[in-house]
Amino acid sequence: MNQNKMLRIFSAVAVVAMVLAFVSCSSEDGGNPAGSNTGDGDQDGTGEDDFAISIIGFSFSPANITVKVGATLTWTNMDSAPHTVTSDDGRFASSGNLSTNDTYRLTFSEAGTFPYHCSIHPSMKGTITVEL
Numbered sequence: 001m002n003q004n005k006m007l008r009i010f011s012a013v014a015v016v017a018m019v020l021a022f023v024s025c026s027s028e029d030g031g032n033p034a035g036s037n038t039g040d041g042d043q044d045g046t047g048e049d050d051f052a053i054s055i056i057g058f059s060f061s062p063a064n065i066t067v068k069v070g071a072t073l074t075w076t077n078m079d080s081a082p083h084t085v086t087s088d089d090g091r092f093a094s095s096g097n098l099s100t101n102d103t104y105r106l107t108f109s110e111a112g113t114f115p116y117h118c119s120i121h122p123s124m125k126g127t128i129t130v131e132l
């Protein structure tokens, strides 16, 4: 009797743990709709207008990039520390805090020079140059 009760409790705990693991996995996927498209950041220059920028080692890589109007850039935070992608002059919306493996996608529809930084670590800087 007692052993049966223990078994039931143990299996209930196991089921809860499995459900929790599943939920946390799927919510991570759901929170990153762009993540499925970005792959491992090896799409630099492979598409005509899709570019990947890694945030790694407290820097943007590549820090400076030149793209055509209409290009989409995807930043991926590969650090364990949170980072942001924040326009120096507010010309594009800030990413807010990006946790590990979070991505931020932006399409640049105007030509110009767009300097940006990480609002948590102001020494992290990058520049997007958008050409016609």
Ligand SMILES: [Cu+2]
Binding pocket: 058, 082, 083, 084, 118, 119, 120, 121, 124
């Ligand atoms: Cu940062």
